[in-house]
Amino acid sequence: MDGYVGSWSFVAEYCVYVFIAVIGLMQIIAAKWELRGIAFFHAKKWGYTFGSVAIAGVFIWFFGFTGLDLKEPTFDTPPQLLWLAVSVVLALLVTFGVSSFVNRNMKPTAEPDETQRDGIEVLKRKTYWQSIARFFDKGGTR
Amino acid sequence: MKHADETVFFWINGLSDHVSWIDEIIRTLSCDLFLPVVMIIALIAVWFSGRNIADRTKNQYGVICSLASMGIANLLVFICNGVLPDRLRPFEAFPDKVNLIFYPPTDPSFPSNAAAASFALAIGLWVYNRKLGYILSIPAIIISFGRVYIGVHYPLDILGGLALAILATGIVMVVIKLCRPVLDRLLNLMRKIYLA
Numbered sequence: 001m002d003g004y005v006g007s008w009s010f011v012a013e014y015c016v017y018v019f020i021a022v023i024g025l026m027q028i029i030a031a032k033w034e035l036r037g038i039a040f041f042h043a044k045k046w047g048y049t050f051g052s053v054a055i056a057g058v059f060i061w062f063f064g065f066t067g068l069d070l071k072e073p074t075f076d077t078p079p080q081l082l083w084l085a086v087s088v089v090l091a092l093l094v095t096f097g098v099s100s101f102v103n104r105n106m107k108p109t110a111e112p113d114e115t116q117r118d119g120i121e122v123l124k125r126k127t128y129w130q131s132i133a134r135f136f137d138k139g140g141t142r
Numbered sequence: 143m144k145h146a147d148e149t150v151f152f153w154i155n156g157l158s159d160h161v162s163w164i165d166e167i168i169r170t171l172s173c174d175l176f177l178p179v180v181m182i183i184a185l186i187a188v189w190f191s192g193r194n195i196a197d198r199t200k201n202q203y204g205v206i207c208s209l210a211s212m213g214i215a216n217l218l219v220f221i222c223n224g225v226l227p228d229r230l231r232p233f234e235a236f237p238d239k240v241n242l243i244f245y246p247p248t249d250p251s252f253p254s255n256a257a258a259a260s261f262a263l264a265i266g267l268w269v270y271n272r273k274l275g276y277i278l279s280i281p282a283i284i285i286s287f288g289r290v291y292i293g294v295h296y297p298l299d300i301l302g303g304l305a306l307a308i309l310a311t312g313i314v315m316v317v318i319k320l321c322r323p324v325l326d327r328l329l330n331l332m333r334k335i336y337l338a
Contacts, residue, residue: 018179025183029190055183063170070169073245077216077255080174084182119198119333120190131336 010068014075015087017062022091024054030099037106037123037131038099100129108134147298151232152239154290154297159241165292169243172288174256177281181263185209188267188274189338200270202329202338207314208266208278214310215262215303219255222306226252233293244292254295257286257303258310265311 030039031047041047062068075083108126122131158165170176189205192198229252233242249255260282268275286303289295318325332338 014175021179021183022186025187026190029187033190035190059176063176068175070173071243071245073247074173074175077174077259084179088182088186119195119338120336121195122336128336135334135336 010066010074011079011083013062013066013068014080015083015090017058018084018087019091019094020058021055022088023095024051024058026091026095027051027054033124035120035123037103037125037127038095040099040102096128100127103127104129106130143298147296150297151290154287155232155241155293158243158291158293165243168288168291171284172244172256172292177285178256178260181260181278181281184278185263185267188271198338199329201274203318203325204267204270204274206325207269207311207318208263210314210317211262211266211307211311212259214313215258215307216255218306218310219253219258219303222253222302223250226250229296229299231294232296240293242293244294247294251295252299253302253306254286254289254299255303256289257282257295257300258306259303260285261304261307262310265307266314269311269315 026038027040027047028051029035031041031044031051034044036042039047041050074080104127106127108130126134158168185205185208188201190198192201228250231247231251233240233246261279264275264279264282267278286300290297290300329338
């Protein structure tokens with residue numbers, strides 16, 4: 001790849017930018033919708049604070065401190081979408097992993113009317129690991 | 143039509159290259175690395191949002207429609223670029239008159255890919271959630287204005303992009319209607335693994 005914007009260091013910086021922004025976003029989502037199972041913090045205010053600072057900080061870093069020059073060509077659309085998708089998936093995996101570890105002592109509770117249709121609603125009561133482990137324990141039927 | 147298009151272009155592009163920090167802000171807002179990323183992040187937030195399952199399902203269909211519309215809009219732009227005669231970019235057609243404060247793109251000017259993709263994201267979501275669709279159209283409008291301001295598109299290119307975004311969303315709506323059972327199954331599968 002030629003030049004700064006086509007270089008692997010640019011790709012890495014772009015991926016870090018999206019990755020951190022999505023990590024921050026997920027903490028805001030966890031706080032807003034009380035998804036305790038994917039939250040890094042018990043207190044909602046820390047979720048909002050962490051998320052806001054992560055998003056604002058990574059935008060300022062990427063556009064202000066990486067040497068990005070917008071008068072030079074950046075990504076074509078296909079590679080940009082590819083690295084965006086990779087970064088988003090990684091950020092979701094890390095969020096699920098870290099939150100499952102941080103909340104490993106959370107007592108999983110099941111609502112009496114909990115069904116397969118609940119989806120992410122279940123993450124209010126269980127970590128992602130607890131939920132997915134139960135899914136596989138029951139042969140994919142819950 | 144062409145004259146009016148160029149007149150409006152020069153009026154908007156003439157606003158640039160006077161105040162450097164305003165140029166810097168609009169250049170940043172117009173690039174592919176800022177607002178499109180904000181829009182995608184907003185769609186992730188929409189995916190996980192909703193007071194109840196019905197609300198969330200509606201939002202998730204909005205996200206599917208939005209992303210699919212963006213994909214189809216990009217495809218339509220690609221087809222247009224192959225079929226329509228190439229329109230020179232403003233900075234190529236009027237090299238001495240245009241304030242180019244961005245890198246010079248090499249693809250045809252008409253239609254605007256950036257406008258098509260960003261409006262497709264907004265309109266796709268608007269179909270399922272009017273309020274969020276209007277909110278998402280704000281970055282699309284900023285990107286579109288910015289592309290004229292920085293000297294890489296005529297206003298007509300933007301309108302062409304908008305028309306393709308509407309067409310793309312229409313196509314996606316028909317496909318979603320036809321594939322509703324399949325999409326419902328896909329969403330149910332994602333719910334089983336706590337991703338929807």
